[in-house]
Amino acid sequence: xxxxxxxxxxxxxxxxxxxxxxxxxxxxxxxxxxxxxxxxxxxxxxxxxxxxxxxxxxxxxxxxxxxxxxxxxxxxxxxxxxxxxxxxxxxxxxxxxxxxxxxxxxxxxxxxxxxxxxxxxxxxxxxxxxxxxxxxxxxxxxxxxxxxxxxxxxxxxxxxxxxxxxxxxxxxxxxxxxxxxxxxxxxxxxxxxxxxxxxxxxxxxxxxxxxxxxxxxxxxxxxxxxxxxxxxxxxxxxxxxxxxxxxxxxxxxxxxxxxxxxxxxxxxxxxxxx
Ligand SMILES: Nc1ncnc2c1ncn2[C@@H]1O[C@H](COP(=O)(O)OP(=O)(O)O)[C@@H](O)[C@H]1O
Ligand SMILES: [Mg+2]
Numbered sequence: 419x420x421x422x423x424x425x426x427x428x429x430x431x432x433x434x435x436x437x438x439x440x441x442x443x444x445x446x447x448x449x450x451x452x453x454x455x456x457x458x459x460x461x462x463x464x465x466x467x468x469x470x471x472x473x474x475x476x477x478x479x480x481x482x483x484x485x486x487x488x489x490x491x492x493x494x495x496x497x498x499x500x501x502x503x504x505x506x507x508x509x510x511x512x513x514x515x516x517x518x519x520x521x522x523x524x525x526x527x528x529x530x531x532x533x534x535x536x537x538x539x540x541x542x543x544x545x546x547x548x549x550x551x552x553x554x555x556x557x558x559x560x561x562x563x564x565x566x567x568x569x570x571x572x573x574x575x576x577x578x579x580x581x582x583x584x585x586x587x588x589x590x591x592x593x594x595x596x597x598x599x600x601x602x603x604x605x606x607x608x609x610x611x612x613x614x615x616x617x618x619x620x621x622x623x624x625x626x627x628x629x630x631x632x633x634x635x636x637x638x639x640x641x642x643x644x645x646x647x648x649x650x651x652x653x654x655x656x657x658x659x660x661x662x663x664x665x666x667x668x669x670x671x672x673x674x675x676x677x678x679x680x681x682x683x684x685x686x687x688x689x690x691x692x
Contacts, residue, residue, distance in 0.1 A: 432461060432462070433460060433461070434460070434461050434496075435458040435459065435460060435461070435494075436459055436460070436461040436495065436496055436604065436605055436636050437458070437459035437482070437493075437494070437495055437496075437513065437605055437636070437638065438457075438458045438459070438492075438493070438494040439455055439456055439457060439478075439482065439491060439492070439493050439494075440456050440491055440492040440493075440494075441454050441455075441456055441490060441491040441492065442454070442455045442456070442478060442481060442482075442488050442490070442491035442492075442493065443455075443488060443489050443490040443491050443660075444474075444477055444481060444486070444487075444488045444489050444660075445489060450474075450659075450660050451474045451477040451660055452474040452477050452478050452481065452488065452660040453474070453659060453660030453661050454491070454660065454661050454662075455474065455478055455491070455657060455660060455661060455662050456491075456662050457655045457662050457665055459605070459636060459638050459653075460636075460652075460653065461636050462631065462634065462636055463631075463636060463637075463652040463653050464627060464628070464631050464636075464637045464639065464650055464651045464652055464653075465636075465637065465638045465639070465651060465652065465653045465654070465655060466639055466640075466641050466647045466651040466653070466654045466655065466668075467479075467638060467639065467640045467641075467655050467657060468640070468641060468642070468644075468647065468654060468655070468656055468657070468681065469656055469657035469658050469663070469680075469681055470658060470680065470681050473657045473658050473659065473660065474657055474659075474660040475609075475640045475657055476609055476640065477660075478657065479515055479607050479609050479638075479640065481493070482508075482513070482515075482607060482638075483505055483508060483513060483514070483515040483607055484500075484502075484503050484504050484505035484506075484507065484508040484509075485505055485515075487502040488501070488502065495508070495511045495512070495513055495605070496511065498511065509601065509603075511604075512602075512603055512604030512605055513603065513604070513605040513606075513607065514598045514601060514603035514605070514606055514607070515598065515606070515607035515608070515609070516594040516595055516597070516598045516606075516607070516608050516609065516611065517594060517597070517598075518590075518594065519531075519582055519583065519585075519590050519593065519594065521583070523582055523583075524581065524582050524583025524584075525581065525582075525583060526581070526582055527578065527579050527580060527581060527582065528569065528574055528577050528578050528579070528580055528581075528582050528585070528593060529562075529565055529566070529569065529578040529579065530582075531582050531593060531597055532561075532564075532565035532568060532569065532596060532597055532600045533561055533562065533565055535597045535598075535600040535601055536561055536600060536601055561600075564600065565600060566578070568596045568599060568600060569596065571596075571626075572592045572593075572595065572596045572626065573592065573622070574589065574592055574593060574596065577589065587614050587615065588614075588615045588616060588619045591611055591612070591613075591615055591619075591623065592619075592623070592626075594611075595608070595611060595623070595626065599630065599635075603635060604634075604635065604636060605635070605636045605637075605638070606630065606635050606636070606637050606638070607637075607638050607639070608627075608637065608638070608639040608640065609639075609640045610639075610640050610641065610642065611623055611627070611639060611641075612624075612641065612643060612646060613642070620643070620646060624646055624649060624650045627639070627650055628650055639651070644668065644682075647668050648668050651668065652667075653665065653666070653667065654666060654667065654668050654671055656671060656677050656680070656681060658680040658681060663676060663677060663680055663681075664676065664677045
């Protein structure tokens with residue numbers, strides 16, 4: 419497929435579509451978690467994926483990042499069809515997602531967590547390890563430098579030798595983001611990067627996401643906090659019952675009766691803006 423273009427609606431970038439999904443469908447034991455989701459993510463924008471609990475948001479992120487296959491539908495990254503590609507091949511095209519800290523990685527230090535990230539990526543050549551040790555050493559040094567730089571950026575530098583498993587909830591969120599950024603993604607998928615995080619850190623993480631956008635990264639984030647969506651997202655996709663209910667700016671969606679009924683009403687009524 420050739421690259422598709424869309425009018426620019428805000429944020430930097432050339433307005434082209436970097437991630438597209440068409441009719442993505444996934445059922446678990448016959449029950450649809452995602453049911454025909456279709457939308458475009460425009461290069462250079464921060465896009466929010468919102469919707470009620472159980473709408474299929476996390477399942478969709480799992481599918482788009484290659485952690486899970488879909489039953490039907492198509493995914494394109496920059497015009498290349500990548501439907502049901504494994505995560506390492508999708509990562510090679512520049513799409514990364516954050517992962518919750520696993521038990522395994524929790525035993526490593528904060529710095530080690532960043533250093534293993536590139537090795538979980540493709541392009542790691544065993545040939546180089548054996549036959550080009552100096553190149554590998556130089557690359558290792560570059561990785562350490564980049565990792566320390568990132569830890570500094572994300573305020574984790576002083577914790578670099580601490581075990582990742584012992585970090586606070588908020589620090590773990592920062593570590594998850596820095597691990598993903600370590601491999602220089604073009605598109606970053608974030609599943610509730612601010613869930614359970616205190617208000618000061620929410621602001622900081624929001625700032626980091628805007629910094630990433632300024633450096634050219636496209637972001638798709640699942641987010642419940644509508645204040646955050648309003649402040650940092652250029653575009654919003656509403657998912658309900660596995661389908662794309664609406665897309666647009668949050669201000670437009672607030673006027674959309676269907677959206678208010680399916681989701682926003684619930685959030686506003688509860689007065690939570692979780
Ligand atoms: N691995 C799984 N096995 C069975 N059902 C699942 C699995 N993952 C998600 N689901 C179901 O799919 C639906 C969508 O879940 P999820 O994608 O987590 O929604 P959201 O992130 O929007 O809250 C829910 O009904 C959930 O119970
Ligand atoms: Mg979820």
